[in-house]
Amino acid sequence: MNDNDWACEMNERCMAIKGIGWRVAFSALSLLLWFTFLITWLFFLADDYGILQNIGVLLMSAIVMGAINIPVWFTFARAVEGWSELSHKEHRQSVVGGVSALIWVVGVALWLFLYAGDYSLYQNIAVLLLSLVPLAAVNMLMAR
16 A cells, blocks of 8 residues: 555545534434433323333334434445445345344334233233244344
8 A cells, every 4th residue: 555545545534534523413412302302201291101102102212313313324334334444244134134123123113002002911022022033034034
């Protein structure tokens, strides 16, 4: 590696790291707003719902929080993707794993909010465990 290659690589890193400040501030502000939502929900609205519905609201609000923050950090990740010490070889498997986990969390949150109150705790645990089977199967198939 000659000096020009090193300067170019350092310039790309500096440009990527330069944009990290506003991303951190955005994430901190969104976290503060999320906590404000949770406190408001728990103080004013949680009594109108059961514990399982409140857990469903917590999960869905966490998904919204991720949906807001992921695009902000995705551009940063794309900027540093070429760095050999940070690259990930099995990109397809990690994307499918992340998407399937997100679908599972959304499904569990919807189940808790809409249907869980009609069933006993043991039945809800059975549904939760049963919902893990397709998730595990998809991830095991992708690992092959």
